[in-house]
Amino acid sequence: MEFTRKNRQLLSRIATNDRHGENSPYFDGWKAYDSNPFHPIHNPDGVIQMGLAENPLCFDLIEKWIRENPDASICTAEGLDKFKDIAIYQDYHGLREFREAVAKLMGRVGGNRVTFDPNRIVMSGGATGANETAIFCLADPGDAFLVPSPYYAGFARDLRWRTGVEIVPVHCKSSNNFRITRAALEEAYEKAQRSNINIKGVIITNPSNPLGTVLDKETLRSLVSFVTDKKIHLVSDEIYAATVFSSPRFISVAEVMQDMDCNRDLIHIIYSLSKDMGFPGFRVGIVYSFNDDVTNCARKMSSFGLVSSQTQFLLASMLSDDEFVGNFLRESSKRLAKRRHVFTKGLEEVGISTIKSNAGLFFWMDMRPLLKEQTTKAETELWRVIINKVKLNVSPGSSFHCSEPGWFRVCFANMDDKTVEVALDRIREFVLQGKEENNHEADKSQGRAQRWRKQNLRLSFSSSRLYDESLMSPHMISPHSPIPHSPLVRART
Amino acid sequence: MVAISKIATGNGHGEDSPYFDGWKAYETNPFHPIDRPDGVIQMGLAENQLCFNFIKKWVMEHPEASLCSAEGVNKFKETALFQDYHGMPEFREAVAKFMGKVRGGRVKFDPDRIVMSGGATGAHEMVAFCLADPGEAFLVPSPYYPGFDRDLRWRTGVELVPVVCESSNNFKITRAALEAAYEKAKEANLRVKGLLITNPSNPLGTILDRDTLKGIVKFINEKNIHLIGDEIYAATVFMEPEFVSISEIIEEVECNRDLIHIVYSLSKDMGFPGFRVGIVYSYNDAVVSCARKMSSFGLVSSQTQHLIATMLSDDDFVDSFIVESKEQLFKRHEYFTLSLSQVGIGSLKSNAGLFIWMDLRKLLKEKTFDAEMDLWRVIINEVKLNVSPGSSFHCDEPGWFRVCFANMDENTMEVALLRITTFMHKHNEAMAPRKLCRRASLKLSLSRRRDDFMSQNMMSPHSPIPQSPLVRART
Numbered sequence: 001m002e003f004t005r006k007n008r009q010l011l012s013r014i015a016t017n018d019r020h021g022e023n024s025p026y027f028d029g030w031k032a033y034d035s036n037p038f039h040p041i042h043n044p045d046g047v048i049q050m051g052l053a054e055n056p057l058c059f060d061l062i063e064k065w066i067r068e069n070p071d072a073s074i075c076t077a078e079g080l081d082k083f084k085d086i087a088i089y090q091d092y093h094g095l096r097e098f099r100e101a102v103a104k105l106m107g108r109v110g111g112n113r114v115t116f117d118p119n120r121i122v123m124s125g126g127a128t129g130a131n132e133t134a135i136f137c138l139a140d141p142g143d144a145f146l147v148p149s150p151y152y153a154g155f156a157r158d159l160r161w162r163t164g165v166e167i168v169p170v171h172c173k174s175s176n177n178f179r180i181t182r183a184a185l186e187e188a189y190e191k192a193q194r195s196n197i198n199i200k201g202v203i204i205t206n207p208s209n210p211l212g213t214v215l216d217k218e219t220l221r222s223l224v225s226f227v228t229d230k231k232i233h234l235v236s237d238e239i240y241a242a243t244v245f246s247s248p249r250f251i252s253v254a255e256v257m258q259d260m261d262c263n264r265d266l267i268h269i270i271y272s273l274s275k276d277m278g279f280p281g282f283r284v285g286i287v288y289s290f291n292d293d294v295t296n297c298a299r300k301m302s303s304f305g306l307v308s309s310q311t312q313f314l315l316a317s318m319l320s321d322d323e324f325v326g327n328f329l330r331e332s333s334k335r336l337a338k339r340r341h342v343f344t345k346g347l348e349e350v351g352i353s354t355i356k357s358n359a360g361l362f363f364w365m366d367m368r369p370l371l372k373e374q375t376t377k378a379e380t381e382l383w384r385v386i387i388n389k390v391k392l393n394v395s396p397g398s399s400f401h402c403s404e405p406g407w408f409r410v411c412f413a414n415m416d417d418k419t420v421e422v423a424l425d426r427i428r429e430f431v432l433q434g435k436e437e438n439n440h441e442a443d444k445s446q447g448r449a450q451r452w453r454k455q456n457l458r459l460s461f462s463s464s465r466l467y468d469e470s471l472m473s474p475h476m477i478s479p480h481s482p483i484p485h486s487p488l489v490r491a492r493t
Numbered sequence: 494m495v496a497i498s499k500i501a502t503g504n505g506h507g508e509d510s511p512y513f514d515g516w517k518a519y520e521t522n523p524f525h526p527i528d529r530p531d532g533v534i535q536m537g538l539a540e541n542q543l544c545f546n547f548i549k550k551w552v553m554e555h556p557e558a559s560l561c562s563a564e565g566v567n568k569f570k571e572t573a574l575f576q577d578y579h580g581m582p583e584f585r586e587a588v589a590k591f592m593g594k595v596r597g598g599r600v601k602f603d604p605d606r607i608v609m610s611g612g613a614t615g616a617h618e619m620v621a622f623c624l625a626d627p628g629e630a631f632l633v634p635s636p637y638y639p640g641f642d643r644d645l646r647w648r649t650g651v652e653l654v655p656v657v658c659e660s661s662n663n664f665k666i667t668r669a670a671l672e673a674a675y676e677k678a679k680e681a682n683l684r685v686k687g688l689l690i691t692n693p694s695n696p697l698g699t700i701l702d703r704d705t706l707k708g709i710v711k712f713i714n715e716k717n718i719h720l721i722g723d724e725i726y727a728a729t730v731f732m733e734p735e736f737v738s739i740s741e742i743i744e745e746v747e748c749n750r751d752l753i754h755i756v757y758s759l760s761k762d763m764g765f766p767g768f769r770v771g772i773v774y775s776y777n778d779a780v781v782s783c784a785r786k787m788s789s790f791g792l793v794s795s796q797t798q799h800l801i802a803t804m805l806s807d808d809d810f811v812d813s814f815i816v817e818s819k820e821q822l823f824k825r826h827e828y829f830t831l832s833l834s835q836v837g838i839g840s841l842k843s844n845a846g847l848f849i850w851m852d853l854r855k856l857l858k859e860k861t862f863d864a865e866m867d868l869w870r871v872i873i874n875e876v877k878l879n880v881s882p883g884s885s886f887h888c889d890e891p892g893w894f895r896v897c898f899a900n901m902d903e904n905t906m907e908v909a910l911l912r913i914t915t916f917m918h919k920h921n922e923a924m925a926p927r928k929l930c931r932r933a934s935l936k937l938s939l940s941r942r943r944d945d946f947m948s949q950n951m952m953s954p955h956s957p958i959p960q961s962p963l964v965r966a967r968t
Binding site for chain 2 (some may be wrong): 010011012013014015016020022054056059062063066067070072073075076077080083084086087088089090091092125126128129132136137138139140141157162200231233263265266274278279280281282283291293294297300301303304305306307308309310311314479
């Protein structure tokens, strides 16, 4: 958005800066999808959306439960007598049954190795609001948080925009599967200290977005002891905890704390129902802190983004149903595993590898062999080809601040089985064509090679826009900001 | 000792206050007609509970408004997945239409300017983030809603400078008062970025007349500062004169529309504070765009968007509701104020809101805020009514109290009136020069604590002590 000088004077600095993260050359990806969205019948050649980390695989189970439990709604005959009480309920502690149900879910998702205290459950406006609230409680403007990369694109907005806090990335490398090493943390911390940047804490996402991997016990213990040593905070974003679909199991920081000497006042968890349950629209964010002062402060701040009491009521009921929850978690894992496996196999067949992952709604695809050169520019070019020619909207690693070009996050859960097949077919075709082109070129003379070059493997790039440090794609940030005619606004199927 | 933020360790949340007494008293001894007939009656909560039967009837007749009914469950999945921060088009259209109807159809609102927020609480904070930098200031006519101190200042770092309004002219917002506040800010080296008015007023229950509004628009236009109109009580105007919105005035007065913004909500007009439906409506495109991005931090639950969209799209329902609500509020207000006048208690003449601005100045031992606190403690501990003292609204004159009348049933109202009547009789007797009676009830207990005047129970969302009846109550 262009701001006139007048606007800059009239509005705040926050309103006129870029830290919301939406100005980006990556609008191209969304535009391509938006102006030509795939539909199996009406638009079979359209762009397939693989940039949205959504979990729609278990709605049949949810809908069945809804039908069988009309008293979970304040609008049905069975629930109407609760309508008034709920409609006027604005206590920022939140409905007790809601907090108890969420605490129970968090415990189950961690394999029941930890019991979560309902009195530490604080609401927020989705995980988006939860992350911002945590930062407001822990850091002052100008302070910074260490964030292992690659990391969720939305952090740039959630952690920094209105808080004035900075992000210092801790670059993780593919050579050791993007492990978060003590050495990397120490190095990033020392470097920040030398530049007079005040590090207030570390934010980890476990399971990881975009990697889809879980942190092992050793790494978690190392993180807890690192923050305890440095007397800084550890915020663990565990919103993908229940998307773990194969071993190793999910280990929460809460579990690791239990048998460690550490300062519990430094440990905070972010949770949400957007990924695990597939309810991003319901805006259920949770801040769970082991620090009483932070819990109290976050609770007061929750006034700015409480969960609708109507929604609290529904979820309290749903998540209190032990049998339903158990069955849901099992089925969800099963279906995610199956879907992931289809992609892993399909990609293997054409020689594309992905990071070995056991969680998340996406996989981290290795396209480095296809890059013209190992640069971000080449990654951007390849990305444009994938969008415009292969017609898949995937997310380039640079938007996750990955220090190595060539990686792409590909969401696999937000489509039906048929669309999965189409997507795989297109990938196969693209890779095989590319191989053919290369073979031909190797055999022919330069002149004729040039003729071939004009065809499929020619990477078209419509811009020589400089790589922007704050590369963000709207559709990778939740809640997202599609262009006005987003299919999400139109679609009613 | 672990270092957390300055925001977290300060008391900008506004809840440190001697007024905990009021809430504690209610909390430990809440009135219940059967279980606890001598308990404290809550008259500090500005809630609109008068039309729920009307609303529930509509809900019963429209199962498709719920995602959980047989008729609505086919929409469950797409709604649960819908997180577009533009908000559902049907929701925005329905809210825009409702806002227009509440203003008698005299203005049309553009659905594309409707931006969601976490209640009016979130809306105010969001507007402050968009319009002002830390250290800059908004002017706010006093007396004003205590929650503004938190909503506009806490995490934003923005300052508030009161525009002092006085009872001598019924708390009118005069040009002189505006200029005085503006100058005061300047002297304190505070850059004024805007003026926030609440119309209808909380706590006064009055509306701004056309001339005052025009004068305000002219003022902000001259100073090139923003005007934020908090109109969350718009539909609670229950009798003449008719409500005039800023949206109407800007059609009549020349001004820079980029300076005009409205905050709205369904918490008061519909009685749905739990649903967290806050709206920012700006005439400034850049603000709409920025606020929309910020709304990510406090979107309205899509489940609730769906319900509200269906409900407020029903023209017949909305038209009848607006009329019904006015009627109920009028009846309740009239009965309450009449009964009070019969025992010699006056209040500011009002035609809107869910409360009255009660005048107890003549009951003060002396014209000080300490005396006001003393009287307040008597009202809580002896009369057993939780009302809100004027000082917590930054009123510059002691002796005024905000008393809510729409958050209880008729029987409870009767009990409250009886207690007030009894208290006033005792007081009147005590005032008569008879030595024997001096020992009687007018001895005011003095546990003085003078501080930042905020009251827990006057802020929404409120923070009752853990065993709040709101958590317990299921009737």
